[in-house]
Amino acid sequence: MKRENIIDIVDKNYRNNGGIISILEDIQKQYSYLPAEALKIVAEKTNRSLVDIYGVATFYRAFSLKPRGKHLISVCLGTACHVRGGPVVAEEFEKQLNIKAGSTTPDREFTLETVNCLGACALGPITVVDGRYFSNVNRVKVSKIIEKARYGLDKVEIGTDQRIFPVEVSCPRCNHSLMDKSFDIDGHPSIRVTISFGDTHGWLRLSSLYGSYSIEQEYKIPLDTVLNIFCPHCHADLTGASLCPECAAPMVTMIVQGGGVVQICSRRGCKEHMLDLM
């Protein structure tokens, strides 16, 4: 945990006394829990007593003072899920992971928690794993969900998964193709752009498969860096007007051959993207 990092988060969210909850949420988002050290820094920077901050951190259900696992499993126990068998699902997760709800497996792979209502009541019982919703969960589905989570919910079989498909893109200003036939990623020509961050300039190649996040880079780009991305032909800045709804970094716009626009987040590590047909 870096002190500067926490201070950044405080500075970003703190305004006229408010924003404590947002600060803690952002810290938890990064560290998966609220480290004691971080709470001290928050108290110091916001001029509030540590007990005040601790009070907030323990009052709300969303915060955890203990480190959490790689995967977070939330079993909904809202009323609709309850009458349709939510407690049985929670029990089955407890049994299969061999932990009680509210705790983490010793290998730090899974944290299991129950939540009051996730608002998808029509499809209960609901379970959310790493942000992915599973509906109509029952005892039988539990082991499959754990298996999938362990494997990685975002992982896709490139080549066989029909949800993954190649797109050809071009620069929205000069209309030059951005495809690089001499450099394949995922078995398809890659998309080539030039980038800069800080004092570094270089190339970046992205997989042209919509749904794959594979990239090749000239220089190592630290996670969370917001990149400036340019067309390698006309050197136009590809950054569009809109911001990423997840992380507020600028979105980068490219034209899709065949009629469409694809936008991707310019922040390294953020997977936000959007494909609009025109």
Add this chain to the structure above:
Amino acid sequence: MKRLSTVEEYNDLRRIILDEAKEEKPCIVISAGTCGQASGANDIIRIAKRYILENGLHEKISLRITGCHGLCEVEPFIMVEPAKNLYPKIKMKDVPKIIEAVIKNKVIEDLLYKEVGHNGEKPCLSILDIPYFKNQTRTILSKNESVDPIRIYDYIRHDGYSGLVKILNNPTKYGFEWIIKEVKKSGLRGRGGAGFPTGNKWEIARASGNGAAQKFIVCNADEGDPGAYMDRSLLEGNPHSIIEGLIIGGIAIGATKGVIYVRCEYPLAIKHTVIALRQARELGLLGDNILGTGISFDIEIVRGAGAFVCGEETALIKSIEGRMGEPRQRPPFPTKKGIWGYPTCINNVETLANIPVIISIGAKEFAEVGVSGNTGTKIFSLVGKIRNTGLVEVPMGIPIKEITYDIGGGSIGKAKIKAVQTGGPSGGCIPASMFDLPIDYDSLSKAGSIMGSGGMIVMDENTCMVDIAKYYMNFLKDESCGKCYTCRKGTQRMYEILEDITNGKGTFEQLDLLEELAEVVKDTTMCGLGQTAPNPVLSTLKYFRDEFIEHIKYKRCPAGVCKELIGAPCQSACPLGTEAWAYIAHIKHGDYEAAYGVIRKANPFPSVCARVCTHPCEDRCRAGTGGGQSIAIRALKRFVTDHVDPAIYKPLKVVKTGRDAPKVAVIGAGPAGLSAAHYLSLRGYKVTIFESENKPGGMLISGIPPYRLPRDVLEKEIESIIDENVTLKCNTPLGKDFNIDDLFNKKGFKAVFLAMGAHISQKLNIENEDTEHVYTSMEFLKSFHLNDKNLARGRVGVIGGGNSAIDSARVALRQKDVESVTIFYRRTRQEMPAFEEEIDATIDEKIKIELLVSPVKIHTKNGSLSGVEFIKNRLGEVDASGRRRPVPIPKSEYIAALDTLIVAIGEQPSISDVSTFGLEFADGRKIKIEKETLETNKPGIFAGGDVVTGPNTVVDAIAHGKKAAVMIDRYLSDIDLYQPISPQLPQEYIEPVEVEEELGKETRVAQPTVPVDSRIQNFKEVEMCFSVEEATKEAGRCLRCDLEFTQLKQDKKDEKESLAAGGKE
């Protein structure tokens, strides 16, 4: 996006947007709210985009991604515009097919939504034909269909921001006074639950804190009520409408700052709101100097962090300020003193969504929907045990039953709907008998519930109301902020009492204490959470007290939910308490004799029940209720009884008094009478059974056809019961040859058990019913089963939908002079009371079933039956039985030509034989008994089986007989009949066999049957026995619910033994 700086610029932009929209290409709409995404909508979207891109179809079709439309049950789905075809629950592979069809202006009928109708399924062409949508008034929700929530132009195209622009365009005419007046006139009440008039709140907020440097308006989207999610759906699906409502509200009360407080559990709502706020700001509709009018107003999002109490307005304010969300005393109300001490007006999401509507269409038109005092529409989330789950929007004031039945489509399976819960943890349960109640703020609170935010959770017979009360109390004790002692400790204590009750440790004193506590918590807490916390307890106690009593007094959970009372569900579901888990475990071990022992110990009719039992065990089996298929328990029982010689079992005899044992008379040699005789004989009593027919067996022999229950099987089992203590006298009807008084006075019997069954067929009471060839079902079946007479000939009609109708039809089909058989039933297949598998077999055997018809008149020719005149019905309102009432359609009469008519519309007990002995009756036609002891009002006379319950199952009759034996024994031994009751939990530990397959993954092994062609000509048994492999496999699927109760004890025992063994070494 260019920032617009005048209203004219906005109007120009709007014109351009509307012109663009004029191109007429079909559009496929995919709903991708949280529920859609949970069901795989994102995959569908991917495939659609891929197909359109790769095939260059942009010119021919467009695609719109929207929020939730409401019918979450059928997601993921595609709706096609403009035809409004709905393709529900589609797979990825369907997408290209649908796109191609849309381009060619065609419809794929197979994939369309189908209404489950009277005669099977009927495809609905447009969503407007679907009852779920047809019966709603979707003022607010319908916009979710037309708007892509992340595109502000979409919202503008559909009249979005027109309310705001109307105000901005003419600020002198439409100033804040006008807005407040209009909202007051509309009668809009807060949709968050309390129903405070919104216009009044705004008026107070406007007047409040004159000269205050700042005012706030807050959108409360902390939708913590579990089971309600309309706010999420609105924020996700149409965030601009909420933003527009907030801006208008801001102008009305004079605030320049808005806050949307939304729970962190709603990531997609947050995302869409963030995007919408950015777009509105970029376009100049939000922020400084909106559209150049000089009005400034901005909105920020504050995320909640998971605390139910923050929905309470003073707690919400503290949470926005970044503190613990503890409520504070009111007054001062937030409108006086809110965020950072400034006047703050807090409105619910749905309230704000109604504001643009009111401003655009005017208060008058708005108030025309709904009823006086409760105007407009309300969105409910209809969830739980109901067929169509989702969001429904209806005018206020319609009866609950319109929502649950007309829109919701009634219950999912055969289990009846018992109640709806409204208002979440602050609300209460309303029983099905009160479904005529109009749904508005005032009626609901009079009934002991509240409107709340609109959660409507449907509960059926498999929902335990004590468990529900416990669930809410558990929720509330966790969510109580702890500030008020009575709330903190009171909810805790109430929870503990409810837990005791569900564990079988509850007492009636505790029940009184629970009620007292509930009142105290209500009276002595500060905020809404505490004051309403007792509602779930008080309302369940008010309407479902009998369930509490069942738990406390009889240690029974009728819904089969409370674990500590249920033990293994199969065992507790069996009226005889058969340890199904135990014999299934023995089968897996290959120990069939042990398995037989388990079955026989509980039941003197193993082979009979292995064939005709209604298997309540399977209905409750966790392998089935947990999402898979239940274990084929009855078929496994059949396997055991077919493989083991009954002689291996020697029943335990408790001979009491030897030769001078008291004599007991049993009237009726049906399953109840025979079982009573058997267990009395084991206790040493001399029993005489008096039977009116020529053979023993009661309904088993006279009603159930031999293809279901072979006669040799039945006879063998009856024979084994008639032992040296039992005398059977056939052809000896009560009332004719002897009467009850004689039994006591002249024949020396000390006790009598009445078990005459229910053999009197009901009549249609229509013209010509006494014509030749018209029979009642019992008359028809008995003639065949007892006297071998074939009464059916030619074209046979059977009227009725119960088991005796099905039996009559299948027996008639097998008789030699029969041409065809048709069943006529007045409702639909869904409502048929006959067993599902029997109806299936009937259809397999090509017996026709005509649904929704009622007989009007019997036609005759030369004094003999020629046909029956029927009238067609449609299904009307739901009646007391929870089924829809058939309503005749005028002038739809027709005549069915028939040669034989069998009337099978139900049986009732024959009580005329005993009517003169001073016995009391229930409903005028059943013998009245004390439920726990089976005593009638006359000392020494007990009764059981169908004669007290009306037509019922075999297993219930056997259970009554068994119980009667115990009670009569206690009566004759002068012991108190009432016994303390304790739950029957699994005791014996049977080691589980390691199975390779994953539990619950394998599907149920189907019981083999004789092919249709080789069975309809004869009366040979239809169902066949499992092979050893099949039985072993099926037994291996058992989840062994018993181990939860026996494993721990066994582990402790093992530990002790190994310790002891270790000590010796």
